[in-house]
């Protein structure tokens with residue numbers, strides 16, 4: 615199908631984008647990589663009055679380390695650029711691993727980090743990664759800037775806390791502790807497809823094998839990315855053993871998630887997958903240390 619008619623704007627300054635968002639009062643969509651928006655237009659799932667193309671806007675594609683060691687990522691940074699950046703490969707190998715599973719290289723060449731987060735697809739990898747890494751997201755409107763923890767940004771299926779006149783402008787990714795280990799796994803019918811279920815884990819485990827901090831996020835199991843908070847609480851402060859991993863995986867699958875059943879998988883099958891995947895990512899997190907000693 616062809617998209618319905620829309621007006622097209624190609625501003626070069628952020629202020630113009632924000633003015634246009636106000637002018638259309640919720641009837642305009644920012645166009646980033648177009649990898650989700652253009653198919654939605656073609657299927658007429660989205661019928662905005664105007665598109666505001668972000669591709670010529672300056673100041674949205676920075677990728678740099680801050681003095682405190684966190685990474686600042688402009689909303690228009692392409693997923694492929696983040697994946698291939700030497701600093702990311704060295705200090706955030708989890709990001710590289712996760713991005714390998716987002717669609718295909720051609721799509722990641724155009725798709726942006728901000729576009730994926732703003733789209734808030736419950737089956738997407740990056741929103742769950744944002745929860746596991748405790749990212750903060752900065753949104754901007756003519757009223758000013760707001761910074762939200764990822765846990766407050768995602769509010770439901772394809773829904774975020776952004777107001778219609780706000781644009782996602784930047785993500786901040788805090789440094790991982792040297793004690794941190796990470797794990798990622800998803801099950802999809804084919805590599806590059808949206809996952810039936812996936813999970814991301816970041817564990818801080820000390821020399822005595824005590825888990826000091828646990829972050830466990832799942833996707834494709836609810837209306838948005840889900841933090842497995844009961845499983846995290848069970849792990850925190852405990853010596854990590856195979857038995858504890860098994861208990862945490864059981865708890866995450868039984869109580870932290872409420873997966874949907876659809877043509878791709880039943881809810882019961884998604885819980886079964888979640889239990890196995892969570893156990894896997896926790897075991898991986900004991901092995902994949904950020905700083906090898």
Ligand SMILES: Cc1cc2nc3c(=O)[nH]c(=O)nc-3n(C[C@H](O)[C@H](O)[C@H](O)COP(=O)(O)OP(=O)(O)OC[C@H]3O[C@@H](n4cnc5c(N)ncnc54)[C@H](O)[C@@H]3O)c2cc1C
Nearest residue numbers: 644646647648649650651717725726729730732738739782
């Ligand atoms: C065949 C195919 C397979 C795919 N497989 C996967 C997959 O396995 N996993 C996955 O996660 N994704 C997958 N995707 C989606 C892909 O990752 C997209 O790149 C991503 O979801 C959207 O990024 P984008 O930059 O293309 O955003 P766009 O498509 O341009 O925009 C998406 C939405 O976000 C809004 N938006 C964009 N930028 C901003 C901003 N800065 N502020 C506010 N709102 C904004 C737009 O208005 C639109 O509503 C797939 C896409 C295709 C075509």
